[in-house]
Amino acid sequence: MLPFDFIEQMRSYLGDELDAFLKALQSERETSVRVNTKAPFDALHVLHKAGLEEVPWCPEGYYVRHRPQFTLDPMMHAGCYYVQEPSSMFLSEVLDQLVPHDSVVLDLCAAPGGKSTLISEHLVAGGLLISNEVVRQRVFVLSENVQKWGNGNVVVTHNQPRDFGDKLENLFDCVLVDAPCSGEGMFRKDGGAVDEWSLKNVEMCAARQKDILRHVWPALKPGGLLIYSTCTYNEHENEENVAFVCDELGAEVMPVEYEESWGITAGKAGLHFYPHKVRGEGFYICVLRKHDASFVPFRAKGDKERQQGQEAYSDMRSWLCTPDKWFIRQNERFADAYPIEHKDLIAYLSKHFICVSTGFGIGEQRGRFMAPQHSLSMLKDFRREAFPQVSLTEEQALSYLRSEALTLSNLPFGTLLVTYNDVPLGFVKNVGNHSNNLYPNEWRIRRL
Secondary structure (H helix, E strand, O other): OOOHHHHHHHHHHHHHHHHHHHHHHOOOOOOEEEEOOOOOHHHOHHHHHHOEEEOOOOOOEEEEOOOOOHHHOHHHHOOOEEEOOOHHHHHHHHHHHHOOOOOEEEEOOOOOOHHHHHHHHHOOOOOEEEEEOOOHHHHHHHHHHHHHHOOOOEEEEOOOHHHHHHHOOOOEEEEEEEOOOOOHHHOOOOHHHHHHOOHHHHHHHHHHHHHHHHHHHHHEEEEEEEEEEEOOOOOOOOHHHHHHHHHHHHEEEEOOOOOHHHOOEEOOOOEEEOOOOOOOOOEEEEEEEEOOOOOOOOOOOOOOOOOOOHHHHHHHHOOEOOHHHEEEEEEOOEEEEEEHHHHHHHHHHHHHOOEEEEOEEEEEEEOOEEEEOHHHHHOOOEOHHHOOEEEOOHHHHHHHHOOOOEOOOOOOOEEEEEEEOOEEEEEEEEOOOOEEEOOOHHHOOOOO
């Protein structure tokens, strides 16, 4: 049962469309995925069997007609696609229209990572994404999803919005604030959101969103773009917060083009996605441009990484298709690799922020030898020929993803790359009569 106050609120916004809106909330929600470039599209057999239809505002997005058991598809665990709500994929259209591919971007409230993986794909030609999550339990899920996507141009952090405004003034070309909200747009998806909704909670969320925007605002360059989004309908959390940014922080709303056939509704500012008009959940998005002003660009003063010593990492560099693209840094046992053009900024972030991952983990010191980290196998720039490979059946692949031991015969000793449908799943260490499973225990499938 929907709250009476919510129904009356929506009546004030939708008028004669209210009945159609309420009926849509009783219908079955859409299932959709966004595919990666890791594997040929034709190799996504589970998706094709379920039936696919294109999401009109995202070239990589597809509606799935009959929801499969995604947990049983090793290709999902390999990062070949991400299960993502279709309305939120409109971010792809916004980025294509307004954000250059070499930008430095902050995704401030990023978990579980759907929008971050999308942004990282947009920036793959030379940009950098800082993907942040405040809630500790959620930041590791975020890091896992980013690593599985495999671009390597992401730093995952666990910091407060104020930290970015205080320590990274005038740095970012673009900041995405997908703000925590009252969740009205998730009513069809999450019954708990209905139970928690109240007008008081809406007011609390709107106030918290203003605080988030105020704290992070200094980190955005003058002339830079703030992308503000919520999964809610009300003006308190949407248009009124946009007005706050324009009037008190100094910005202007930017136009975003869209096709009339997509069913998107233009609000007083920004765009609304209503489930009786679009094939997706409730969503709001608005792009604002920070007013130009004279400013001092951010510089990571005194924290430049030195490039010397990279020859010491020749073994690890041989694991990469384009080693000159990456800067490798070892800290005690573990070595990370990240885009060389952003090494000074990443060094600054590593010193002044709580970084859960920087780029990708490439190696781990074990005695005199350097062993590959699992995230290397997920990287698109991974030179898989650097390791002996063994192809797994579907049953073996699911066993591997449960972190179970594998019996693999007639294979060389040492570290092996295991694949499924010619896509890397991770590493094992063959010791003769069995192979030790090196899949991260915290990523394992816990139930089928």
